[in-house]
Amino acid sequence: MIGVRKRGEAIRQFILENVEEHPSDIVGITTSQFQISRQAVNKHIKLLVEQKALVVKGATRSRRYSLHPLIEWTNSYRLEKTLEEDLVWQHDISNLLKELPDNVRDIWHYGFTEMLNNAIDHSSGSNVSIHVKKTASTTNIKIIDNGEGIFKKIQRELGLSDERHSVLELSKGKLTTDPNHHSGEGIFFSSRMFDRFSISAGSTYFSHEFGKTEDWIIEHKENQTGTTVIMFLSNNSSRTSKSVFDSFTSHDDYGFTKTIVPVHLAQYGDDQLISRSQAKRLLVRIEKFKKVIFDFDEVETIGQAFADEIFRVFQLQYKDIELVAINTQKQVQQMISRALSHE
Incomplete structure (x- = not known):
C-alpha cells in the first residue's frame, strides 16, 4: 500500500513539474512516462484540481x-x-x-531591481505596472511601462537604422544610453539568470532561454506601446547569480569580459550575411570584450567579405581579443577558414 502511495505521489509530482510546458498534452506525456492508462492519469489530475494545485479550462x-x-x-x-x-x-x-530558497530570491532581487530601474531611468513613461504570479513550481514577474519603448529608444540614441539592430546590441551586453550612470550589464545578466526572459516593445520581441547560447527575435504585426519585461524562474532552481556572473568574467580582474553573439540576429528575413557592412554591424562594441563567441546557429551560409571583415580585418586590429566561432555549418566554416588563411 505504501508503494502504491509513493507511486501516486511521483505521478502527481511529475504532472506538476511538466504541466506548464505541456498544458494540453500533459495526460499523454504522463501516460507515456509511467506506462499507465489515460483514465489513471485523469484520476490523479482530478485529485490535483480538487486540491487546488491545478486549474483546468476548456472542453474535452x-x-x-x-x-x-x-x-x-x-x-x-x-x-x-x-x-x-x-x-x-x-x-x-x-x-x-x-x-x-536564498539563491532564487537573490536572482529575483537582481533581475527585478535592474528591470524596474530601467523603467524608472530610461522609459520616459508616466506609469509602470508590476504583476507577480507564484505557483507551487514557478514564479513569473511582469514589468510593464507606458514609455517610448526600449528598442526604439536604443535605435534613436545610438543612431541605428532599424529597431532590430537594438536587439543585436542588447544581446552582446555592455549597452547603455547613459554611460555616466549605467554599466549596461543589467539586461544582459538578467536575461542569463532566469529560465526564460523576454522583452517586447513596438513591433519587436526579444527572448532568451537559460541553457541556450542563442537569443531570438520575433516581429509582431501589432505595434505595442511601452515596454514589457517578463521573467520566469523555477522556485527550486539550483542556479546562483554568482555562477552566471562568473561564466562571463575573467577571474584575474572579475570584469565582464566575455560575450556570446547570436549571429543570426544580424540577418533579417531571407537576407544572407554576405557584406562587410553586415559584419561591421555585428562587430559594434565588440572591442569592449576580451573573448567573443560568435554563435552561428541557424546561419546556413555567409559571404567571403563578411567572414573576412570579422576573422581577418577586425582580428588584425584587435589582436588581444579572442574570437571563437561555434555551431558552424560546413559552408560557414569554410569561409571562416579561408579568412584565417589570409592572416
Missing part, C-alpha cells in the same frame, strides 16, 4: 491545464524620480517571495 478536446496560482499580485506606480526600485522590492515584492 481543447482542455488545458495550468498550475493554480498561490499568489497573484498586481500594483501600479507613477514613474517619478522619487520611485526607487529597491524600496519597491523591500516593501512590496520581497515578502511575496519570502519562502523561496
Whole structure:
C-alpha cells in the first residue's frame, strides 16, 4: 500500500513539474512516462484540481491545464524620480517571495531591481505596472511601462537604422544610453539568470532561454506601446547569480569580459550575411570584450567579405581579443577558414 502511495505521489509530482510546458498534452506525456492508462492519469489530475494545485479550462478536446496560482499580485506606480526600485522590492515584492530558497530570491532581487530601474531611468513613461504570479513550481514577474519603448529608444540614441539592430546590441551586453550612470550589464545578466526572459516593445520581441547560447527575435504585426519585461524562474532552481556572473568574467580582474553573439540576429528575413557592412554591424562594441563567441546557429551560409571583415580585418586590429566561432555549418566554416588563411 505504501508503494502504491509513493507511486501516486511521483505521478502527481511529475504532472506538476511538466504541466506548464505541456498544458494540453500533459495526460499523454504522463501516460507515456509511467506506462499507465489515460483514465489513471485523469484520476490523479482530478485529485490535483480538487486540491487546488491545478486549474483546468476548456472542453474535452481543447482542455488545458495550468498550475493554480498561490499568489497573484498586481500594483501600479507613477514613474517619478522619487520611485526607487529597491524600496519597491523591500516593501512590496520581497515578502511575496519570502519562502523561496536564498539563491532564487537573490536572482529575483537582481533581475527585478535592474528591470524596474530601467523603467524608472530610461522609459520616459508616466506609469509602470508590476504583476507577480507564484505557483507551487514557478514564479513569473511582469514589468510593464507606458514609455517610448526600449528598442526604439536604443535605435534613436545610438543612431541605428532599424529597431532590430537594438536587439543585436542588447544581446552582446555592455549597452547603455547613459554611460555616466549605467554599466549596461543589467539586461544582459538578467536575461542569463532566469529560465526564460523576454522583452517586447513596438513591433519587436526579444527572448532568451537559460541553457541556450542563442537569443531570438520575433516581429509582431501589432505595434505595442511601452515596454514589457517578463521573467520566469523555477522556485527550486539550483542556479546562483554568482555562477552566471562568473561564466562571463575573467577571474584575474572579475570584469565582464566575455560575450556570446547570436549571429543570426544580424540577418533579417531571407537576407544572407554576405557584406562587410553586415559584419561591421555585428562587430559594434565588440572591442569592449576580451573573448567573443560568435554563435552561428541557424546561419546556413555567409559571404567571403563578411567572414573576412570579422576573422581577418577586425582580428588584425584587435589582436588581444579572442574570437571563437561555434555551431558552424560546413559552408560557414569554410569561409571562416579561408579568412584565417589570409592572416
